[in-house]
Amino acid sequence: MLHRTFRDRLTDWAIAVILTAVAAAMFIPFLYIFSVSFTSMDEYLRRSFLLWPERWVTGAYQYILANNRFVRSVGVTGFITVIGTLLNLAFTTTMAYGLSRRFYGQKLFLFLVLFTFLFSAGIIPTYLIVKAAGLLNTVWALIIPVLISPWNLIVFSQFFRGIPEELNEAAVIDGAGPFTVFWRVILPLSKPALATFGLFYAVSHWNAYFTGILYISDPKLWPIQVLLRQIVVVNDTSALQITEQVLTDPPPPETVQMAAILLATLPILIVYPFLQKHFAKGVMIGSVKG
């Protein structure tokens, strides 16, 4: 339609180059960590900056995966991620569905939820409640205080509101009770939303650090992010001390730290392609005001 001038094409190239540089800045630190985690001691010391090892060694990974503390922490976080996400979805969808229907007192419940956006008690009183409930140093302290994200709840409820009322009425005529309607009609129609928010919840459980340091002091129950901080940020590789196994040639601490980062990120990297398919849509549902 329009004649594309030389200047126009030059602009296209400039934009592509700028954005490629930005994408590279996001990716190169990661590639570096990945490569160093597979590098041997002498190569690491010899080369100053490497983005691809000459010789691939897996010593750092063997070292970490043989470590009980690391495996245990991954287990704790894995449990929280699976059980926590299921409970998140159960509580969020039921309440969101209730809030999406008209009933006596609906406005009051909605207000109580929205008010929490405006005013929160802060961490100390919440901590004292968790403590009073006897949840400190249990995995439930990482699940129950974050059972519902008010934001996800509101967005979910918007989503339910978009499901045509006729479907509900048809099911009721066929003799379905409210719980059957929810389970057999509403939830199956909500698979994309369930996937989106399930993944959002799962990622937040996997990445949770704050609740870990707040509620868990027993190192045996540390979520992986708390242990990872100890290993990498505090530079305390003794957190990984292997007591029973004596290694004649332990891998360099740097490669162990980088392997720990990679392993702790692996689940995210695995779900990322699925996540990506859904999140833009999920965020868009959220931006629609109602």
Add this chain to the structure above:
Amino acid sequence: MASFTEPLDPVSPLAANRSKREPTIGRKLWNSRYMYAFVLPGALYFLLFKYVPLLGSVIAFQDYSPFQGFLHSDWVGFAHFARIFDNPEVLQVLVNTLTLSFLQIAFAFPVPIGLALLLNEIRNERFKRLLQSFIYLPHFLSWVVVIGIVTLFLRSDGVINSMTAKLFGWPSVQFLQLPWLFKPLLVLEIIWKEAGWGTIVFLAALAAVNPELQEAAIVDGAGRWKRMWHVTLPGIRGTIIILLILRLGTVLDNGFEQIFLMLNPYVEEVGNVLDTYVYYKGILQSDFSFATAVGLFKSVVGLILVVGANKLAKRFGEDGIY
């Protein structure tokens, strides 16, 4: 037509037949019983973990002792709040909080707008999607991982130091312990982690800009950069303003995890913000009442700011958040 919620239309023939009188409260509650079954488990969560702590905030007005509980601790009125204002430490923390927020707004806020404008100019859909998957990725990494990477690069025996030592023979620099570098680093980290993710909203707004305006500008002889500046950018002005105003409403929130992970004794004075201060005072030093008072002070100011920001957004002709 048997719906298990309250009849939507009060004058529908069925509702009118059933009773001419306004139903009693008990009747209304009974009619809505199934919806309560759906709402109550979640409501219980809100009650226990959002509203009970709100009541628990009364300990800010007490000399709370865990052994006596908040029912039996001594009342001290506003004494802890008075401590906030004659404590130079808190003032320093407040200054840190505000400076950091304004640095973020000045430097981190515009980046996603620029990125979105550039991304919007990419017409090859596959290339665009590829770029997007790279720039969204850091958002999904935990703060521990991000700070871990930063630490591995910047610590005294880190990547940067060993490179400059090898290439130029420079002495090692303790980047993470330099107070003047602390805030710029925090802002850069936020840009790295969240700028790409931040483009989503702006891209959605850009998709809604009327293409006819672009064509009119082309006819008028405007080049690409001119069109981006004079047509596309003003097209998302509303979105920019509302997000900016909402950000202003949360200037007291800096994000606990990132800052806590970056703090060390050398940078504590410039780095401690309200959230981390409350954690140190309350959890680590068990000064529950004072920490709660600081938290409550933050919440009250935050509430005023958010309500004010929302008013401001409406004054600019935007929808606001409620």
